Amino acid sequence: xTTFISGIRIAALITTTTVLAAGCASxxxxxxxxxxxxxxxxxxxxxxxQGAATFYAQEKDKYxxxxxxxxxxxxxxxxxxxxxxxxxxxGAFRPDTRNWKWEVxxxxxxxxxxxxxxxxxxxIYTGLLDGLxxxxxxxxxxxxxxxxxxxxxxxxxxxxxxxxxxxxISVLAAAFKLGETSTNLLGNAAQIGLxxxxxxxxxxxxxxxxxxxxxxxxxxxxxxxxxxRKMMSGGGSPPELLSTHxxxxxxxxxxxxxxxxxxxxxxxxKRRKSAR
Numbered sequence: 001x002t003t004f005i006s007g008i009r010i011a012a013l014i015t016t017t018t019v020l021a022a023g024c025a026s027x028x029x030x031x032x033x034x035x036x037x038x039x040x041x042x043x044x045x046x047x048x049x050q051g052a053a054t055f056y057a058q059e060k061d062k063y064x065x066x067x068x069x070x071x072x073x074x075x076x077x078x079x080x081x082x083x084x085x086x087x088x089x090x091g092a093f094r095p096d097t098r099n100w101k102w103e104v105x106x107x108x109x110x111x112x113x114x115x116x117x118x119x120x121x122x123x124i125y126t127g128l129l130d131g132l133x134x135x136x137x138x139x140x141x142x143x144x145x146x147x148x149x150x151x152x153x154x155x156x157x158x159x160x161x162x163x164x165x166x167x168x169i170s171v172l173a174a175a176f177k178l179g180e181t182s183t184n185l186l187g188n189a190a191q192i193g194l195x196x197x198x199x200x201x202x203x204x205x206x207x208x209x210x211x212x213x214x215x216x217x218x219x220x221x222x223x224x225x226x227x228x229r230k231m232m233s234g235g236g237s238p239p240e241l242l243s244t245h246x247x248x249x250x251x252x253x254x255x256x257x258x259x260x261x262x263x264x265x266x267x268x269x270k271r272r273k274s275a276r
Contacts, residue, residue, distance in 0.1 A: 027041070029092070031212050041157060045156060051159075059107075060105060070106050072106070075106055078139075079104060079106050080104045086213050089217050093151050103122065115149075116146035118153060128142065137214070141210060141223055144210030144211065144213040144214040147213060148206040148210040211224050215263065216269055
């Protein structure tokens with residue numbers, strides 16, 4: 001019996017390993033900050049984007065009905081202007097983002113939060129903008145970080161990781177004739193990918209790519225440090241935006257370590273702006 005079980009486990013491992021090898025790729029070019037990690041991408045980009053679009057539409061509808069969507073025209077225009085500059089630079093990591101149906105909205109809420117879902121569906125909360133009194137550079141740091149999650153398709157990757165784990169379970173279940181377990185695998189993976197926080201490794205990638213995006217767009221990347229310090233000094237429990245992020249001290253050190261790579265991009269962007 002022990003030998004049989006070991007054989008089943010090996011079969012599950014071989015199946016999962018084969019799937020993992022077939023699904024490994026990188027969603028972005030490395031950029032000046034050098035993000036080159038291979039990613040597990042079993043779920044298609046279309047599936048991830050469909051899930052994100054559904055979630056985003058539901059959120060917009062909820063806040064619109066509550067009278068909390070884009071309530072301040074000047075603030076919304078400011079955020080969209082900053083986002084447009086960052087989106088324009090996203091092609092440095094992914095040329096295909098020019099075809100994304102980007103959308104940016106401001107939600108009137110005390111939450112200190114922001115996100116960019118797969119396919120470029122963005123939201124930023126007034127609790128972040130007003131509560132922390134962010135300047136334009138700091139807003140660009142937050143939005144650049146969130147855009148980076150979408151460029152790297154971290155939600156799709158999280159869905160794929162969940163699916164891979166379930167695939168291994170389904171192989172074992174089928175061998176032991178425990179019934180059909182694969183019917184809802186993708187649905188379960190989608191729920192996990194859309195609801196669970198990103199890993200610290202993914203958060204570090206978003207910090208680095210976001211830093212380069214803001215520099216390329218002409219926003220001072222040194223202010224990326226100040227915005228995270230503002231969020232971390234609020235007292236009490238950390239805001240949702242920081243729930244799984246790296247240790248604050250290590251995070252700031254990592255950002256500062258990558259500043260020399262992006263400062264020339266910022267200086268070049270400043271020169272282009274002044275020449276207009």
